């Protein structure tokens with residue numbers, strides 16, 4: 001059972017910047033792909049300008065998501081919070097988190113930048129080096145079961161240590177709730193990685209395929225450059 005298989009520690013990966021060869025794949029809307037996938041557009045619901053009620057991923061990433069979803073236990077489905085993201089939305093998320101940290105007493109400078117980029121990628125519209133969500137190869141998601149969203153130990157976008165994917169792997173004597181959370185994160189992790197995605201170790205909900213950081217972790221060819229606008233050419 002996937003729930004019994006520990007989430008392995010992050011593997012050492014390439015520190016050189018992989019080359020990106022844009023493959024030209026269009027993006028697919030996720031809400032109509034499978035009964036096992038639903039979209040809960042978190043940033044749209046939170047009122048961010050430039051968001052839409054649909055979530056999009058590049059075609060191969062979307063099809064791999066379907067593959068993973070179809071292996072969910074009966075009565076479960078994926079809940080997608082976000083896929084492709086515009087530069088405007090990436091910038092707003094970054095700015096909002098920065099303001100939160102400043103209110104907590106952080107001061108402008110390198111330490112603040114480092115803390116910020118742990119949880120929100122630096123906004124980049126360089127199509128050869130885009131922030132992951134701008135490429136259409138990154139997805140934020142959880143799992144819904146018969147009784148609602150599974151307990152993953154934190155809310156989506158809880159920017160704390162507890163959000164680290166392996167946080168509950170390290171508990172020495174986990175109580176029943178911690179065991180449940182650990183099993184739920186394992187289920188998501190193994191379904192997604194077996195379908196070819198890589199996880200961002202600081203966030204249990206963030207997975208990527210075909211992006212620069214995916215290439216760094218897998219030595220595969222990065223193939224998703226930045227998409228700056230959704231239009232009829234790329235969706």
Ligand SMILES: C[C@@H](N)C(=O)N[C@H](C)C(=O)O
Pocket residue numbers: 093118119120121131132133138140157200203206
């Ligand atoms: C903001 C959060 N949901 C997320 O997606 N974080 C990663 C690091 C990102 O911004 O690419």
Ligand SMILES: [Zn+2]
Pocket residue numbers: 133138139140205206207
């Ligand atoms: Zn993400």
